[in-house]
Amino acid sequence: MYTKKNYTIKRMLSWTRRYIFMFILLSTIPVVLYEVLDWKWLHLPWLPIGLVGTALAFIIGFKNNASYGRLWEARKIYGGIVNASRLLATMVNDFITNEYALKDRTDAEFFEIKKSMIMRHVAWMTALRHTLRVKKPWETTTNNKSDQEVMKKLHIQEYAFTLEEELKDYLSKEEKQAVLSKTNKQTAVLNLQSKAIKELKLDGLIDDFRHVEFKNMIGELFTLQGKAERIKNFPYPRQFATLNLFFAWIFVALLPFGLMSEFEKIGETLNGSNHTGILFQFISENFVWLTIPFSVVISWIFFTMERIGDVSENPFEGIANDVPITTISRGIEIDIREMIGDDKNEIPKPHPEYEHTQM
Template identity: 85%
Template sequence: MYTKKNYSIRRMLSWTRRYIYIFALLATIPVILYEVLNWKWLHLPWLPIGLIGTALAFIIGFKNNASYGRLWEARKIYGGIVNASRLFATMVNDFITNEYAVKDKTDEEFFKIKKELILRHVAWMTALRHALRVKKAWETTSSNRSDKEVMKKMHIQEYAYSLEDELQGYLSEEEKQIVLSMTNKQTSVLNLQSKHIKELKFQGLIDNFRHMEFKDMIGELFTLQGKAERIKNFPYPRQFATLNLFFAWIFVTLLPFGLMTEFEKIGQTLLKTESTGLLFSFMADNFIWLTIPFSIIISWIFFTMERIGDVSENPFEGIANDVPITTISRGIEIDIREMIGDDKNEIPKPHPEYVNTQM
């Protein structure tokens, strides 16, 4: 019966299959040399290899814990953006009034002002997610063959469309050109937002207290933006990441040399028992060949955990388990545009869930 569980296992095996081929080769060659060519000197005691494996388990655990911390912090940041965006929409709805206005505005004029502010906020989220999708040298999806293969089967909005294309309809042509000319485009959008709110204050549509509340909200958005940029632009320390990978390959390479001796001892012990039969004798005499499957399994477990840490440390790349910033941003847009009473025919639909059925 097909379930999500065995589908996930199948995807995991597909994602790591290139490493499984390497593990099989690294395990088979020593056993052939040892058993077929009778190179009996080609073995290592298990104790030092076991110590390396124990140390590696602690190191990988530390890395995965730190990587998960980065992933979870990224998710909390976008949770903060969700909450701040809804509060901003509420402020736009309730704080902009004719109470102190120099010249009263009609309901249609108020709606135009509110929609302009909300669409500019969506433009900020759009610029931010495009900045977070920019590929960095240390990110694995741009260098690892397995990750690149997975990414080809996924639809990443920010890789399919340019920022200029996605800003269409959210900013005026003049504002769009200003934003695109800046180095930090998401910061320039918030700067435009702040200037617009100041103009509303001069028109008396926002009083001093409410203007300060809007400024505090702009400050909160800057804070959330800065936190996301910090995770994006400062990687997990490369000395730890490089050493982890180096130690993992040392352990995987040495593993069959230690297992061979252990399985040969088990086979010799079985031969000394009183059990009889050709099948039993054959199995006992060739027990050393179990080194290959056990080496592959142990190596796969260690290396898969290492790879999980690799892909978790950069939570904005767009790989399957990263923070779905595109989907979250679209959900926010729908919420806040509905809050101001925008035409439902103009509000975009949620992004579809792209399920990879090829892996």
């Protein structure tokens, strides 16, 4: 039976297959020299290698904890954007009225004002996610072939369409040109939203208190934006990442040299026992060859954990395990447009759900 668990293991092995081939090669060469060419001096005591493995386990654990912290913080930031967006839609619905207006507006005019503010907010989310998808030189998909293969199998909205193409349905032509001319485009959108709120105040559609609340909401969105940009623009410290990888390769290279003599001792013990039989004798005499599969398995475990830390430290680059900011943003858009009573035929459908938890 082909289960989800089997599918996960298959994908994980496919993702790390290049490393598996290297582990096989690195473990086979010492064993061939040791057993076939009879270079019995070619081995190392297990104790120092075990100490290196123990130290490496602590280092990888530290890195994975830090990487998961970055990933979880990114998810909390987008959780904050979800909540702030819904609150903004509620404020747009309830705060903008004729109570203090210099000139009364019709329901249709109010709807256009509300919709323009909501669409401007969606434009902010669109500009933000496009910025977060920009490739950085330290991200794994920039130079790792396995990660690049995974990326090819995923549909990344921000790589399929330009920001200009996606903004056309949310901003007026003048607003879009103003946003695209700026370096920080998401900040430019919030600046336009702030100006629109100021116009509402001048027209008497909101009072001073409501104006302050809207400004506080703009401040909250700036805070969430800044938190996301901080994670995107400041990587996991390179000195730690580089040392992790260097130590991992040292351990993988030394591992078979320590296992060979240990497995040979086990074989000699078996050979000296009272058991008889051709098969048992063959196994005991060639027990040292088990160094290869055991070295590969141990190396794969350490390196897979190292790679998981790598792909978790940059939660916005678009790989399968990252925060699905495109899907979340589309869900927010649907929610807030429904809250203001927008035409259901004009509201976009949710993005198809992809597996974001499996490589």
